[in-house]
Amino acid sequence: MRLLARPAAQHTLDELAAPYAVARSTSSDDVLLLDRLAVEQGIGRVQAVPGKGGGVRFLPGASPAAARDTIAAFASVMRDPARVLPGGFMYLTDLVCSPDWSHRLGVVFAAVMRQAEPTHVLTVETRGIPIALMTAHQLGLPLLIARRDARVTEGPALSITYLSATTGSVQNMSLPRRALRAGARVLIIDDFMRGGGTAKGLTDLVGEFDAVVAGIGMAVVTGQPADKRVGRFLPLAVLQRVDEANRWVELEPNLELQWFTGRRPVAPT
Numbered sequence: 212m213r214l215l216a217r218p219a220a221q222h223t224l225d226e227l228a229a230p231y232a233v234a235r236s237t238s239s240d241d242v243l244l245l246d247r248l249a250v251e252q253g254i255g256r257v258q259a260v261p262g263k264g265g266g267v268r269f270l271p272g273a274s275p276a277a278a279r280d281t282i283a284a285f286a287s288v289m290r291d292p293a294r295v296l297p298g299g300f301m302y303l304t305d306l307v308c309s310p311d312w313s314h315r316l317g318v319v320f321a322a323v324m325r326q327a328e329p330t331h332v333l334t335v336e337t338r339g340i341p342i343a344l345m346t347a348h349q350l351g352l353p354l355l356i357a358r359r360d361a362r363v364t365e366g367p368a369l370s371i372t373y374l375s376a377t378t379g380s381v382q383n384m385s386l387p388r389r390a391l392r393a394g395a396r397v398l399i400i401d402d403f404m405r406g407g408g409t410a411k412g413l414t415d416l417v418g419e420f421d422a423v424v425a426g427i428g429m430a431v432v433t434g435q436p437a438d439k440r441v442g443r444f445l446p447l448a449v450l451q452r453v454d455e456a457n458r459w460v461e462l463e464p465n466l467e468l469q470w471f472t473g474r475r476p477v478a479p480t
Contacts, residue, residue, distance in 0.1 A: 212359055213226075213227065213229065214257060214267065214268070214269035215269060215334070215389045215474075216423060217269075217351070218255075218269055218270070218271045218272075218348060218349050218350070218351050218352025218470065219268055219269070219270060219307065219349075219350055219352075220268060220351055221260060221266045221267070222261060222267050222268065223266040223267075224242075224266065224322070226266075226387070227267060227309040227433065229256040232444075237431065242257055242267050242271070242382070243257050245257040245385060246258070246259075246361075249269070250261045252440065253273060253276060253277040254271060254272070254273070254274075254277075254318070255264070255269060255271040255369075256269075256270045256272070257269050257270075257414035257469045258270055260403050262460070263340075265456065267361070269348055270325065271318060271321060271322075271349045272318070272321060272325065272349075273318050273322040274413075276467065277301035278314055278319045278322060278323075278378075279466045281315045281316070281318070281319050282319065282447050282464045282465060282466055282468075283464050284441045284465070285312065285315070285430075285447060285464070286462055288306065289301065289431065289448060289450075289460065289462050290460045290462050291383055291460075292348045292459065292460065293458075294347065294459035294460065295453055295454075295455055295458045297455065298337050298455070299453040299455045300374065301385075301401060301431075301450065301453060301460070303338070303403060303430075303431065304338060307338050307339070307342055307343075307402040307430060308338070308341050308435030309340055310341075313341035313342045313344070313345045313374060313416070314345045314459065316342050316346075316430055316447060317342055317343075317344070317345025317346040317347075317348065317349050317399065318349055319350035319447065319468075320342070320349075320398075320400060320428045320445075320447075321346050321350045322349075323351070323428070323436050323445060324346070324398050324403075324422055324425070324454060325347070325350060326425050326427060327396070327425040328396060328425065329350065329352060329353075329396045329397060329398035330352065330395045330396045330397070330399055331352055331355055331390075331391065331395055331397045331398070331422075331427065332346055332350065332352050332354050332355065332397075332399075333354075333356075333357065333386075333397050333398065333399050333400070333413060333417065333433045334353045334354070334355075334357070334399070334400050334401055334413075335356070335357040335359075335384055335401065335412075335413060336356055336357070336358055336359060336425070337343060337410055338402045338403070339400060339401035339402045339403075340354075341357075341401040342400055342401075342402055343401070346400050346428070348458055350398075353431060355383065355386060355390050355391070355397075357384040357386050357412075357416060358384065358385050358386070359382070359383060359385075360385070361363035361385040362478075364420070365387040366389060367386050367387070367389075368385040368386060368387050369385060369386055369388050369402045369419050369426070370384070370385035370413040370416060371384060371385070371412065371415055371416050371419060372382070373409070373411060373412030373415065374408055375408045375409070377407075382412070384409075384412055384413070384416060386416055390420075391417070391420040391422045392420070392422070393420065393421035394421065394422065394423070395420070395422040395423070396422070396423055396424075396425040396427050397422050397423065397424055397425060398415075398423060398424075398425050398428070399413050399426070399427045400428045400429075401413075401425075401428075401429055401430075402429070402430045403429065403431050403432070404429045404431070404432040404433070404439065404444070404446070405413075405431065405432075405433045405436075405442035406436055406440060407439030407441045407444075408441060410427055410429070410440065410441045410444065411440035411441050414427075414441055423462075425446065426443075426444075427441055427443065427444040427445065428445045428446075428447075429445070429446045429447070429449070430445070430446075430447050431446065431448045431449075431450055432444070432446040432448075432449055432471070433449070433450045433451075434449055434450065434451040434452075435451075439471075442472055443470055443471070443472045444470065444471055445465075445468065445469075445470050445471070446465050446466060446471060447461055447464070448463065448464050449462065449463055449465060450462050451463060
């Protein structure tokens with residue numbers, strides 16, 4: 212339970228063995244068993260960290276089959292005609308704010324993005340927060356939230372302006388100056404991308420801290436416009452068309468977890 216409650220956190224064998232009054236050697240054997248069970252269930256790995264400061268940690272993750280199942284189920288729910296809103300928009304809030312769905316999508320993002328070795332997860336207020344929080348939890352990383360307006364309670368902030376690709380208006384976002392250090396590797400997670408204006412703003416904000424973007428993950432992106440304002444990103448589903456009159460949705464799950472660059476998907480990594 213300790214391993215599950217604190218993903219990616221390191222525990223010593225003594226810490227794990229003490230409540231059960233068992234020897235370290237027994238705990239070591241249990242770690243191997245737990246790792247085998249985790250792999251068989253497709254939920255991640257239980258990893259032994261060697262050395263004097265070593266221990267045991269649980270690295271959650273979805274197996275390829277489990278990730279495809281999650282994405283396919285998410286896409287199926289998204290295609291519900293009842294989600295079509297006036298103007299050809301889609302109702303997404305209940306899904307991204309659902310503890311169950313935000314957890315399941317966060318597990319997929321964490322499984323794919325862990326190899327990029329991020330140090331922080333970043334999103335912008337407000338709808339992207341639940342998925343980003345669950346992703347950060349699975350990775351054992353801090354979550355940063357870019358605000359539309361700086362808050363005095365967060366101290367001095369660095370603010371930028373960016374152009375919204377959806378409305379064409381100039382908007383602001385800010386992040387406390389103490390939130391990032393130079394060289395940090397930031398994973399950007401959000402719920403929805405149309406033209407990529409907000410994602411580009413987050414990318415530029417990260418650059419102002421002399422940090423780097425380790426990856427960009429989106430729950431849903433639109434097929435149009437094809438040219439986004441960011442280069443490489445990972446969508447879990449691609450919304451091609453919403454027919455408001457007939458209440459029909461064309462949405463493709465990204466079952467192979469392909470990364471997108473501009474107009475073309477690239478091979479999974």
